[in-house]
Amino acid sequence: MKLITRYSCHKPWLISPLSMLHREVTEVYNKELLKVTDTLLELLSEGLGLEGKVLKSHVGGDEIELEMKINMYPPCPQPQLALGVEPHTDMSALTLLVPNDVPGLQVWKDDNWVVVDYLPNALFVHVGDQIEVLSNGKYKSVLHRSTVDKERTRMSWAVFCAPPHKAMIGPLPELVDEPNPAKYSTKTFAEYRYRKFNKLPQ
Numbered sequence: 001m002k003l004i005t006r007y008s009c010h011k012p013w014l015i016s017p018l019s020m021l022h023r024e025v026t027e028v029y030n031k032e033l034l035k036v037t038d039t040l041l042e043l044l045s046e047g048l049g050l051e052g053k054v055l056k057s058h059v060g061g062d063e064i065e066l067e068m069k070i071n072m073y074p075p076c077p078q079p080q081l082a083l084g085v086e087p088h089t090d091m092s093a094l095t096l097l098v099p100n101d102v103p104g105l106q107v108w109k110d111d112n113w114v115v116v117d118y119l120p121n122a123l124f125v126h127v128g129d130q131i132e133v134l135s136n137g138k139y140k141s142v143l144h145r146s147t148v149d150k151e152r153t154r155m156s157w158a159v160f161c162a163p164p165h166k167a168m169i170g171p172l173p174e175l176v177d178e179p180n181p182a183k184y185s186t187k188t189f190a191e192y193r194y195r196k197f198n199k200l201p202q
């Protein structure tokens, strides 16, 4: 298992004085999130009628990678004209997100953008593209975006749980048969990332 922390706020002062403490706290957080990920993958496997261990083993088992990204959205004088993050689905297997108390996350549901209420002490979980592919479309990768606030800075801490680059990801053979053909092609996660980053068809 590999932990990567990526900063998208471009503020070096956030990193240097706090770096040692940040590293320790992040390592503890990482351990706890791995337990949450294991439980979620187990429940999602069972939801597909499979043994609990199946999804975890297909996303790399103990080689699953957690990548933390810190988003920072400064106040925007005309929030109706800007977005914090454009609509997208996450290419991870699962994303575990903690925002601050400034609302902004929206999910696409029933042809509308629905505001996700802030819930103190809660983790927001997105099903990502890799679970959609493995489940042959039974679970959908959630389309989401974030808005900005007129007066307050919004922040969110997203941890993307993803397979190692070499992992082959495709619809689970247990879920594919004649009436239910594979809806997605099988490829390495590295190939999937390359195609997604370069907006190529999957």
Ligand SMILES: O=C(O)CCC(=O)C(=O)O
Pocket (backbone or CB within 6 Å): 069, 071, 084, 085, 090, 097, 099, 104, 105, 144, 145, 146, 155, 156, 158
């Ligand atoms: O800030 C948010 O609530 C969402 C961020 C997000 O979707 C992402 O980093 O992929």
Ligand SMILES: [Fe+2]
Pocket (backbone or CB within 6 Å): 088, 089, 090, 144
């Ligand atoms: Fe996202």
